[in-house]
Amino acid sequence: MSKITHLSQDWQNWITENLGRGCTPQSVVEVMVEKNFDPMFASAIVFHFVSGGNKGQMPGVLPGPAIAGAQTAQQRAAQTGYVYETPRFPMAGAVIRAADRDVRVVSRMEKPVVAVLDGLLTLDECDELVRLSEKKLKRSTIVDPQTGREEVIDDRSSFGTFFHLRENEFITRLDERVSALMHWPLQNGEGIQILNYRIGGEYKPHFDYFPEQDPGSHVHLKTGGQRVSTLIMYLNDVEEGGETIFPEIGLSVAPRKGSAVYFEYCNSDGQVDPLTLHGGNPVKRGEKWIATKWMRQHAFA
Ligand SMILES: O=C(O)CCC(=O)C(=O)O
Numbered sequence: 604m605s606k607i608t609h610l611s612q613d614w615q616n617w618i619t620e621n622l623g624r625g626c627t628p629q630s631v632v633e634v635m636v637e638k639n640f641d642p643m644f645a646s647a648i649v650f651h652f653v654s655g656g657n658k659g660q661m662p663g664v665l666p667g668p669a670i671a672g673a674q675t676a677q678q679r680a681a682q683t684g685y686v687y688e689t690p691r692f693p694m695a696g697a698v699i700r701a702a703d704r705d706v707r708v709v710s711r712m713e714k715p716v717v718a719v720l721d722g723l724l725t726l727d728e729c730d731e732l733v734r735l736s737e738k739k740l741k742r743s744t745i746v747d748p749q750t751g752r753e754e755v756i757d758d759r760s761s762f763g764t765f766f767h768l769r770e771n772e773f774i775t776r777l778d779e780r781v782s783a784l785m786h787w788p789l790q791n792g793e794g795i796q797i798l799n800y801r802i803g804g805e806y807k808p809h810f811d812y813f814p815e816q817d818p819g820s821h822v823h824l825k826t827g828g829q830r831v832s833t834l835i836m837y838l839n840d841v842e843e844g845g846e847t848i849f850p851e852i853g854l855s856v857a858p859r860k861g862s863a864v865y866f867e868y869c870n871s872d873g874q875v876d877p878l879t880l881h882g883g884n885p886v887k888r889g890e891k892w893i894a895t896k897w898m899r900q901h902a903f904a
């Protein structure tokens with residue numbers, strides 16, 4: 604059965620009603636996807652409602668009134684107290700020259716700073732990263748907020764490994780490309796991290812930065828300081844599920860081999876942006892491979 608990509612009046616009313624009574628955009632999208640809506644269509648529509656944009660810019664799709672009680676993305680951004688500075692990531696242009704490669708910008712937003720990118724890695728580079736990682740995968744851990752120790756937990760059911768910065772010629776080329784793309788020094792990067800999710804594998808919504816108030820963060824902040832930005836690179840097409848979701852802004856990015864999503868969340872004062880909450884949806888069919896780069900405030904050795 605083909606996926607639904609249009610919105611009836613009943614569904615418009617339903618979305619308005621549920622966002623209006625405080626349901627998160629992500630939960631609204633989830634129900635729509637369960638009811639056979641195309642996931643990208645559902646998240647775009649819900650995002651459109653949340654950002655107060657349903658005033659007729661999408662002819663024939665969304666003639667409904669703006670929803671009472673729903674906040675615009677701008678209002679949410681103003682409330683968090685995070686001070687947005689000039690983004691490090693270029694906010695104009697369809698193509699970004701990243702060292703040896705031209706990367707296409709598919710879409711971007713400013714608050715929070717998020718960009719979806721295409722053609723970052725060649726298909727061969729994706730395969731090579733998977734091949735080099737396969738033999739050394741281990742169950743992924745998270746940082747325990749209390750102790751700062753790495754722990755295995757159910758919220759992060761994936762397998763992973765990493766490469767040291769400039770581990771070999773191939774990895775060096777990628778480290779250089781990614782640093783140019785992220786507009787941040789190569790030596791401030793953690794080594795590229797590889798994750799493999801199998802069916803049911805997911806990463807519940809989280810922040811990539813280390814919250815100051817968590818005692819366990821301090822040990823991590825000592826080397827390199829706070830994380831400032833993330834690049835998630837998709838190494839394969841996932842048959843179903845596995846989207847990277849941003850619940851605060853109703854955004855869902857579908858994995859596509861060679862493409863990526865970039866976001867930044869730490870300003871020059873060391874403040875962090877809670878609107879970059881994100882996670883990996885459970886894989887429903889196939890498997891998912893990603894490579895993640897995290898950048899730090901200072902050199903990370
Ligand atoms: O699997 C995903 O799409 C998200 C991964 C992620 O959030 C991370 O590696 O920090």
Ligand SMILES: [Fe+2]
Pocket residue numbers: 809810811881
């Ligand atoms: Fe993350």
